[in-house]
Amino acid sequence: xxxxxxxxxxxxxxxxTAIINLIGVLGFYRFKNFYLRLHAATVSTIGGAFxxxxxxxxxxxxxxxxxxxxxxxxxxxxxxxxxxxxTHALARATYRKRIAIPEPLIGDKIKEEEASS
Numbered sequence: 724x725x726x727x728x729x730x731x732x733x734x735x736x737x738x739x740t741a742i743i744n745l746i747g748v749l750g751f752y753r754f755k756n757f758y759l760r761l762h763a764a765t766v767s768t769i770g771g772a773f774x775x776x777x778x779x780x781x782x783x784x785x786x787x788x789x790x791x792x793x794x795x796x797x798x799x800x801x802x803x804x805x806x807x808x809x810t811h812a813l814a815r816a817t818y819r820k821r822i823a824i825p826e827p828l829i830g831d832k833i834k835e836e837e838a839s840s
Contacts (some may be wrong), residue, residue, distance in 0.1 A: 743770025757823035
């Protein structure tokens with residue numbers, strides 16, 4: 724593969740990262756609800772961390788630094804898997820302790836599950 728194409732693709736991924744971070748910051752600023760802000764922060768975390776680590780791992784593989792490339796890929800996929808899980812746990816704990824009440828509340832599956840058990 725020609726190196727100019729690789730640089731172009733990696734540059735597009737870096738620009739995509741910047742756009743995702745900008746969307747996350749705007750969402751965090753504009754959303755009024757804790758849960759919506761938490762969602763915007765998670766999108767920004769995943770987009771702002773996954774793609775740069777992916778770009779760095781590709782660069783490491785091109786430079787024949789396979790150990791670094793594998794560790795960067797592992798870090799990227801751990802962030803991709805664990806960030807939404809942590810966000811879900813935080814949102815669920817916040818809801819259960821009634822620290823932040825979602826407004827407007829359309830349906831409440833957690834309350835229905837608690838009432839049935």
